[in-house]
Amino acid sequence: MTRVFISRDMASVALGSDSLAAAFSAAGCDVVRTGSRGLFRLEPMVEVERDGERSGFGPVAAEDVSSVLHGTHPNALGPVDALPYFASQQRFTFARCGVIDPLDVKDYAAHDGWRGLEAARAMAPQAVVDCVKGSGLRGRGGAGFPTGIKWQTVLDAQGGDKFIVCNADEGDSGTFADRMLMEGDPFCLIEGMAIAGHAVGASRGYIYIRSEYPFAIQAMREAISRASAIIAPFTLEVREGAGAYVCGEETALLDSIEGKRGQVRAKPPLPALQGLFGKPTVINNVLSLAAVPFILHHGAEAYAGVGFGRSRGTMPVQLAGNVKNGGLYEVGFGITLGELVHDIGGGTESGRPVRAVQVGGPLGAYFPPSMFHIPFDYEKFAKAGGLIGHAGITVFDDTVDMAHMARFAMEFCAVESCGKCTPCRIGSTRGVEVLDKIIAGRSGAQRGDVSLPTGLDAALYSRAPKLKDASVSAQTDLLRDLCDTMKFGSLCALGGFTPYPVLSALDYFPEDFGAPVSASEDAEVSL
């Protein structure tokens, strides 16, 4: 019987891989449902195994079964691994994704699975923590804090119960690596969490997955039940989110697991010392924990051997939005933004010029093509006024209206604010209002014919008459002032980082905010 491999990743299913699988099954094939390889232009894709070699066809439809099986389908790809998009990657974390049956424990073991856990169990907890420290692994959720140091804090913390919490509340638009890993290689995350448990002395872990990822929730739950004997005495449980973006913030996430409103906690105390249920807690992103089995199996040096500056190892970059080769691309740090967008991503799908890319989700900065020489590195991005975040890159073509995108950033913050701190709760709404005035006023820029406050509203401005000025330039100044307040006055990254997309849009695309066109050429772009 011919074996064929078809992805059951949520993205592949959205593109029709379920009906494809049914068609191959009806044709008498042995269908193995895998995760996604990560290049969505080729999906739905099928790989046919002949003489132990897998050969891909994609995209294909259910009616193409016979031409695929006869090898005459025009979209023949040959061995998928050999395609330039895949051959040029450094797949440390995603080595198995798209290759194995995600829920087959034996298949996982046959592809180097559980080796990291075996290695860790043969080591003292301190040695495991030292290994993670030596790898240079930094938090892949966005903050980039050294994972080993976090683990050391929890290892050193006094007290009986400790917890491992996996942050799988991947709410950033343009990111899907966590989802792909949980659906395509869930045992890898389980193994990473079991290693963390051994390293810090925790016997229980939670995986908090957003409810928008029903496939990942189901895959993780099934994988946990199949791996329970292997990871014992460590135990794991999946907790489902409920549609609150802010729960991706680690302390809000802990409150949510505890059954409370997902509101941000003030730090200190650090979650490493007083985290879940007040106990010492390791809280790491999916990609941080999923990088650990490789590090323990191959050694810290093998991981630290690739990278750039203080950003060691690989980053599963996600190419999203209006991009031709959208998908997952795992590569060592140091690759430039331009290489990712143009060489790997192939430019926009619409064929129009790239105007802006947003890196790091709704809280990340918008960069113009003039900044595409920036290398992918935590420090370089911070210096350029942005962040890597979860390494999602959303590409926009020249039809984008950056003032609308800035308004959306504020609107999103207003919708998702937990409400605990004022700059975020109120500032985001005021930001939408100010941007509405700018958008309304920019066509007749500088006219200042937006209605002036009257009555009580006018009284509110009595101390600051300047703020009554409804001209675009005055409102722009007000917006900058507001962003400054949000950036430095907010409790967490939601309010604190919303100014990044707003200010970067304002700085690099001033012509969209009613500024004279020549101003954009003066915008200083330096590193």
Add this chain to the structure above:
Amino acid sequence: MILSSSWMEPKLGGHITDSRGISDASSLVDRLVVQYGRKRDALLPILHAFQHEIGYIDDAAVPLIATALNISRADVHGVVTFYHDFRRTPAGRHVVKLCRAESCQARGGAMIEEAAMDKLGVKMGETRRDGAVTLEAIYCLGLCAIGPNALVDGRPVAKVNAAVLDRIADEVAA
């Protein structure tokens, strides 16, 4: 892994404010605390399961859940109203969630949003008067390279365009 699209469809319909509804809800809460425990951290799993069974979390259920977990009604109310997923009124027979996030916008999402409201005959965030469909905004399904995306009764749909919206409208009407 076979994922049925009915994972989020309510099994029971109707309001629970009548006396029979209350006793149904009460026995459901009793069942759920046996399954998830009586600790505070069982609240979200219980609310998810309750909504899965009944379709929404009626205000009348709040004191039942509060008593079962030995927390205040305000605590339960606060949690129900904080999270976007929990409904306090029944949804339409079909639920269409359309992504509004940046990556879908980069692929024409704003136009699709307008078209969806037009074709489905309902505003974003509302249920159509005949109860056939609820249209909701969602912020990212993690299918960001193949947008604009939607979740139609729990089933992911990529590359939403006018033709796909017509199919969704037909599905909803059926």
